[in-house]
Amino acid sequence: MTNIESESVVLSxxxxxxxxxxxxxxxxxxxxxxxxKIVTLVGANGAGKTTMLRAxxxxxxxxxxxxxHHGVAISSMxxxxxxxxxxxxxxxxxxxxxxxxxxxxxxxxxxAAPDKSAYKVNLERGFDMFPRLKERRRQNAGTLSGGEQxxxxxxxALMGQPELLLLDEPSLGLAPQIxxxxxxxxxxxxxxxxxxLLVEQNALQALQIAHHGxxxxxxxxxxxxxxxxxxxxxxxxxxxxxx
Amino acid sequence: MxxxxxxxxxxLSLGSIYALIALGYTMVFGVLQLINFAHGEIYMLGAFAxxxxxxxxxxxxxxxxxxxLIALFAAMAASALAGFIIERLAYxxxxxxxxxxxLITAVGVSLFLQYTGQLVFGSDPQFFPxxxxxxxxxxxxxxxxVIEPMQIVALVLSIILMLVLQxxxxxxxxxxxxxxxxxxxxxxxxxxxxTNRIISATFMLGSALAGAAGVLVGxxxxxxxxxxxxxxxxKAFVAAVLxxxxxxxxxxxxxxTLGLAEEFLVGYWVSTYRDALAxxxxxxxxxxxxxxxxxxxxxxxx
Numbered sequence: 001m002t003n004i005e006s007e008s009v010v011l012s013x014x015x016x017x018x019x020x021x022x023x024x025x026x027x028x029x030x031x032x033x034x035x036x037k038i039v040t041l042v043g044a045n046g047a048g049k050t051t052m053l054r055a056x057x058x059x060x061x062x063x064x065x066x067x068x069h070h071g072v073a074i075s076s077m078x079x080x081x082x083x084x085x086x087x088x089x090x091x092x093x094x095x096x097x098x099x100x101x102x103x104x105x106x107x108x109x110x111x112a113a114p115d116k117s118a119y120k121v122n123l124e125r126g127f128d129m130f131p132r133l134k135e136r137r138r139q140n141a142g143t144l145s146g147g148e149q150x151x152x153x154x155x156x157a158l159m160g161q162p163e164l165l166l167l168d169e170p171s172l173g174l175a176p177q178i179x180x181x182x183x184x185x186x187x188x189x190x191x192x193x194x195x196x197l198l199v200e201q202n203a204l205q206a207l208q209i210a211h212h213g214x215x216x217x218x219x220x221x222x223x224x225x226x227x228x229x230x231x232x233x234x235x236x237x238x239x240x241x242x243x
Numbered sequence: 244m245x246x247x248x249x250x251x252x253x254x255l256s257l258g259s260i261y262a263l264i265a266l267g268y269t270m271v272f273g274v275l276q277l278i279n280f281a282h283g284e285i286y287m288l289g290a291f292a293x294x295x296x297x298x299x300x301x302x303x304x305x306x307x308x309x310x311x312l313i314a315l316f317a318a319m320a321a322s323a324l325a326g327f328i329i330e331r332l333a334y335x336x337x338x339x340x341x342x343x344x345x346l347i348t349a350v351g352v353s354l355f356l357q358y359t360g361q362l363v364f365g366s367d368p369q370f371f372p373x374x375x376x377x378x379x380x381x382x383x384x385x386x387x388x389v390i391e392p393m394q395i396v397a398l399v400l401s402i403i404l405m406l407v408l409q410x411x412x413x414x415x416x417x418x419x420x421x422x423x424x425x426x427x428x429x430x431x432x433x434x435x436x437x438t439n440r441i442i443s444a445t446f447m448l449g450s451a452l453a454g455a456a457g458v459l460v461g462x463x464x465x466x467x468x469x470x471x472x473x474x475x476x477x478k479a480f481v482a483a484v485l486x487x488x489x490x491x492x493x494x495x496x497x498x499x500t501l502g503l504a505e506e507f508l509v510g511y512w513v514s515t516y517r518d519a520l521a522x523x524x525x526x527x528x529x530x531x532x533x534x535x536x537x538x539x540x541x542x543x544x545x
Contacts, residue, residue: 059429083435095430097423107416108423112435160435 008035009070010164010195011056011087016065016075018048018055025051027219028065033164034212038186038196040227042203043216049199050092052216053168056197057089058082069164083112088162092169092199094149096156098142102133105141105152109159118161126155129185147178154185164195171202183209207231245387250510251503256394256463258502259401263456264479265486265494266408267326267449273425273489274445276342280349281329282453283476284356285322289454290371290467291364292321297372306377314375315400315458322454323447330446335439353476360469368468371461397459404455405495408448412491421445425489474518481521485528487538496536 011033018026026048033039041049054060056067058079067075074082088109097105106126110119127134130151136144141152150170157165167186171179179202187209190196200206207213213230215223223230230236264286271279296317297303302310333352337345378392412418423431424441432438460475461467482501486493501521509517528535 057433059432078437079429079432080435080437083433089433091430091433095427095433097426097430099426100419100422104419104422108419108431108434108436111416111420156434 009033010035011197012068012071013052013056014066014068016052016055016062016067018051018060019063020060025219026055026062029216029219029221030065031214031221031224033195033197035195036190036193037212038190038198038210039212039214040198040200040206040210041214041216042200042206045201046218047216048219049201049216050168051219053089053091053166053197053199056082056087056166080112083160084114086114086161086163087166088157088160088164089166090153090157090168090170092172094146094153094172096141096149096153098140100141101138102141102144102152103137105156106133106137106159109156111160113159113161115161119159122159122161126158129188130155147174147182150174150178150182151185154182158189162194164197165189167196167198169199169201171200171205179205203236207236245385246510249388250506252388252390252394254503254506255499256398256502257506258499259398260456260460260463261475261479261482261502262495262498263401263404263452263459264475265482265498266405266491267453268480268483269486269488269491269494270421270445270449272483273491274421274442275334275345277334277345277349278480278488279329279334279446280346280476280480281333281352281356282449282479283472283474284353284360285325285329285450285472286453286457286460286475287360287467287469287472288325288356289318289322289450289457290461290471291360291457291469292454293318293458293461294369294371294467297375303372303374306375308376310375311396311458311462315455318454318458319451320454322457323451326446326450326453327443330443335442357470357472364469366469368466371465371467373462373465376462391463393462397463400455400459404452408452409491411448417441417444478518478521481525484535485524487535490535490537493535493537500536 009032013029013031015028015030016026017024017028029052041052043049051060055062058074058077062075066073069085069087074085097108106123110122113119132148133152133155141149144152154167154170170182183205186196186198198206198210207227207230210227213224213227214221215236223236264282267282268279271277293314296314300313302314329352333348334345337348376396381392383390412421420431420436420441423434423436424438428438478501479498482497483494485500486497501524504524505517505520508520
């Protein structure tokens with residue numbers, strides 16, 4: 001790999017394995033996330049997609065291999081140190097603080113943000129993107145609908161001024177129109193320059209908006225490449241798109 | 244009527260002490276899902292720290308609210324330090340262990356502190372220097388009603404401390420982080436919150452309140468000894484469970500409820516059952532409403 005190439009790679013996963021006790025959840029997974037792109041990690045339930053994101057965020061440790069952020073190994077860092085490197089995650093199952101208000105959730109998202117003076121601007125940007133959140137800013141997050149909770153999780157991750165945004169199953173359990181809206185927003189954030197790693201079970205839609213796809217099966221990468229090629233391959237169409 | 248008012252006043256001052264201790268239980272439970280059985284001993288250490296501060300600084304020679312506040316802050320600082328060390332040495336290494344291990348460790352820490360206390364402070368009760376406040380002659384009587392000024396001082400100081408705590412939990416960045424950690428550690432760390440540091444801070448805050456309670460109790464019932472933490476510790480635990488463990492408002496509500504119940508039981512029925520009452524309440528609440536008065540059933544996490 002040449003220098004020019006490695007400079008444009010934000011995150012690089014190299015031969016990463018993760019074990020939960022005796023169970024191996026990831027087996028030697030390797031892929032890169034290039035700057036300014038959407039990379040999507042697709043695969044069936046239990047393929048190891050969420051585990052991969054948890055490993056990047058430092059919530060589980062890799063037992064072999066490495067995860068590098070701009071060439072720096074982050075696999076042994078604490079989760080809060082990784083967030084400080086501006087790798088922010090919107091966790092699965094709309095992991096938001098149901099006991100806090102919408103605004104408090106957003107405040108916490110900015111906990112490690114490097115530029116505190118940008119707080120107001122980012123908050124307004126989030127409200128601009130998701131006007132429903134502004135209406136409900138003083139409400140407990142537990143009172144939001146599923147779609148609103150997902151929007152809150154994304155807006156909150158953006159409050160951390162990420163360089164790399166990790167999205168775990170943003171479409172899970174949502175109505176088709178809402179999924180469409182969320183995916184539109186993901187594309188919009190990306191067009192504004194954000195690098196995104198998107199984990200999705202909803203393979204077709206994810207591959208349609210991403211630049212690069214990685215297909216996981218029981219913890220291993222079975223296919224990866226530009227999404228245009230993946231969408232055209234018979235293998236993917238049969239196995240993941242139900243054709 | 245006088246007697247009724249008397250019981251109310253006694254109950255409020257007793258309840259405020261229980262509340263200060265119960266808050267520590269409930270806060271620690273909030274962030275670690277641990278009943279810190281050593282919490283009563285942190286309260287005991289606060290009483291001793293207060294006593295030694297008064298002795299060493301000869302604060303009795305300058306009685307007044309200033310001296311009381313010095314003793315109070317010293318006790319709070321000592322208890323906060325004790326809480327910090329206990330969490331760091333005893334509980335943090337067990338963060339990933341089954342919860343029962345943590346619980347057994349907490350009982351062990353409690354016993355360790357009780358008997359080390361006897362070794363260091365001696366097992367005989369010692370007199371708490373109540374002369375730090377010159378309150379003789381200020382006792383207010385109205386018919387049969389007797390209001391000890393110390394009860395009022397304790398009540399007012401406890402309420403101030405509880406308001407400060409309320410402010411910290413609901414209005415500050417630290418408080419927001421504490422609530423986030425108590426909701427879910429992993430999720431909090433994904434915000435960039437250093438969860439271990441927040442857990443330490445929570446221990447220190449809860450312990451400081453117990454330390455303050457130690458001094459206030461010393462002033463009202465001026466005999467302190469190394470095993471003094473057991474009963475108030477258990478009762479504050481009951482108060483926390485009664486209010487809904489993990490719930491800060493619940494702990495205060497539970498503490499005042501327990502204070503009132505005890506006081507009325509003693510005043511109008513039988514005084515020998517005072518200590519039994521708390522445990523009867525504990526059994527009833529665990530049987531019929533384990534989540535406590537204000538506890539909510541938290542939705543299962545996905």
